[in-house]
Amino acid sequence: DAKTTQPNSMESNEEEPVHLPCNHSTISGTDYIHWYRQLPSQGPEYVIHGLTSNVNNRMASLAIAEDRKSSTLILHRATLRDAAVYYCILPAPDSNYQLIWGAGTKLIIKP
């Protein structure tokens, strides 16, 4: 079973910021939080990951709550090319190789 909870879908306007939420109340102290996205008919693409503090890269920012039970992926200025399914993922319990994938959030960008 997926260890994370995400909304099924979200809509946003082009060139506006997007905040994609994720709840992970059963996260353990050593679990990294991963975000991937999947464009239509493509393989998943790594976006960002983090452990405790907020993380930034060229694609997005990851804001992690102080208790680590939730996180938010931030796209600072969404474009039509950001329309995809976004997955918030944790490692499987007692595993150093397996990531547990849920159904993700389908992000719709309106022009």
Add this chain to the structure above:
Amino acid sequence: NAGVTQTPKFRILKIGQSMTLQCTQDMNHNYMYWYRQDPGMGLKLIYYSVGAGITDKGEVPNGYNVSRSTTEDFPLRLELAAPSQTSVYFCASSYTLHGGAGNQPQHFGDGTRLSIL
């Protein structure tokens, strides 16, 4: 730099036929993975490998086999195709030195779309 390359991109099989899905990576990654993705769902891990000569089962291994004779290649074999194996198959790789592969980004191929009729 090609990354992770999967072949074929599409295939239709008859029930009971066999085939091999090919996966190769040129990033010198030690970990490699095979996933399947059913419509509207997330990915499920079939098999993984931590290096040449070492493979292990994931969440849904039944009906599949793998081998890892080189760092670059990780083929997935379907011996007796069944309709339940109709899916999109993704191969991925990651580099892990410390801390476990669960903490490292994975790089994915574009997938093989397999239909079994």
